[in-house]
């Protein structure tokens with residue numbers, strides 16, 4: 001492609017809308033253009049990158065025996081009602097764009113495809129003989145993200161590879177899951193990314209496993225905790241660890257103390273000269289279940305620990321049956337306005353005890369009249385502890401479970417693991433922290449969807465059994481941008497060769513020099529012919545501008561037919577290192593071939 005004929009527009013300045021380097025660079029270098037919030041046009045250079053990433057993904061998927069297909073993006077609401085996800089996806093999480101057609105039928109724009117694929121399997125797979133089977137697609141997904149940001153990292157329209165596998169049993173599922181873990185590692189390695197596979201939250205489905213593939217980068221929205229020995233890595237949402245030891249309590253007798261202005265653990269511990277490990281803090285949450293019932297949740301946890309909302313959500317989902325509900329729609333820390341809806345009187349916030357009275361709640365048809373009291377494992381064994389007194393400005397010290405306060409019946413593990421904690425597999429290892437961008441997620445679903453949607457097959461014994469399922473997603477557009485986030489310098493993007501839009505760019509320093517033009521044209525034809533994807537910068541611009549642009553768009557090799565032509569050579573500059581080579585014109589093709597092959601394999 002000739003730059004003189006391309007839509008080629010680069011920006012000198014960083015666009016104001018962009019916060020992270022990869023987003024700025026993709027905009028500046030003319031790869032993407034923002035059309036609306038979380039909505040981007042993939043311009044010709046970006047589209048080439050996306051096609052290369054897709055091709056790597058496709059090759060790795062095909063190698064496992066998975067089959068490519070293309071499923072509809074318009075999805076009938078009824079399918080989502082069968083799985084029970086319509087309300088959660090359109091209202092609670094609100095992630096699905098929903099609409100009504102002219103016949104008043106409701107539809108959603110696909111954020112994911114479990115429902116569609118399960119209904120196909122239900123129709124088409126009758127017998128165990130047809131299993132296992134794995135279908136995947138590469139397609140635009142739609143999600144009404146609450147905070148679209150960072151360009152392609154979190155869009156409202158983005159490209160995903162999603163695959164779904166069907167099995168007769170867990171063992172067969174595990175095999176495909178392992179194959180996927182390998183395929184995902186291959187995809188990321190081939191795309192030139194540094195990544196880590198980590199244990200991930202599988203929601204309330206529980207039991208079965210799930211792993212995320214994290215590209216390591218400061219701008220990552222996820223926190224990854226891992227140990228140096230390589231034995232453990234998990235998303236903080238899921239990570240487990242050993243809490244620090246509890247210090248013995250300095251309080252031997254139970255009494256109420258005036259503790260003015262101590263609504264935080266920090267202030268309280270300074271005031272009482274005690275350790276936060278001797279405090280039971282009581283944190284209030286508000287859960288709304290899918291039947292509209294609001295439940296006030298009081299979590300008692302050791303003072304130096306924090307509640308992990310993902311773990312709490314999973315526990316509350318398990319308890320949904322107690323409230324005649326199936327799942328939790330919202331989990332929040334109730335602010336003043338939320339409290340006004342159900343608080344019978346003003347709560348002693350910052351001073352609540354584990355037994356704060358239920359009469360603070362004005363119960364109603366929508367609001368459960370009793371607190372759901374949970375205690376985290378870290379707080380169960382504390383003795384002579386400090387906690388609230390249910391009166392503002394006062395705490396109690398020297399308290400004990402089942403003496404001054406009944407121990408809540410439901411013990412849960414909802415603490416957040418953090419950097420510096422001892423690892424469970426080996427207490428000598430401490431958890432380290434890194435930021436990651438989730439580019440892939442593989443998931444053992446089990447029978448969640450097949451059971452909900454009545455998708456069954458006939459087993460060898462003649463029984464109707466629900467499919468055992470797995471699902472596997474890669475964010476193709478997010479992956480492409482992550483590559484930039486991991487690889488750039490002050491001059492611009494440094495694409496990994498395997499996913500660069502072009503391998504080489506010939507920058508003609510002076511377009512009124514006939515010899516430069518002749519060599520450039522010859523190389524341009526020859527390189528493209530032999531499969532080295534090459535751009536020709538034949539614009540009427542100064543050489544400096546051309547070199548700057550070539551660096552900005554990040555093409556791995558820049559070829560300059562300049563001064564060295566006298567010696568029958570051209571200059572070839574490696575983008576990543578700025579290393580310059582003088583190469584005989586006749587050897588450019590074979591040299592680049594060699595370099596590209598070495599870089600890709």
Ligand code: ATP
Nearest residue numbers: 152153154155158160438439440441473474475478
């Ligand atoms: P996240 O936690 O980042 O919101 P998710 O867990 O909801 O993502 P999945 O449903 O597992 O995402 O989707 C599979 C993959 O699709 C993710 O691993 C990610 O790479 C990509 N992805 C998800 N949401 C977006 C988005 N809004 N923009 C771009 N890529 C996305």
Ligand code: MG
Nearest residue numbers: 212438440441
């Ligand atoms: Mg995910």
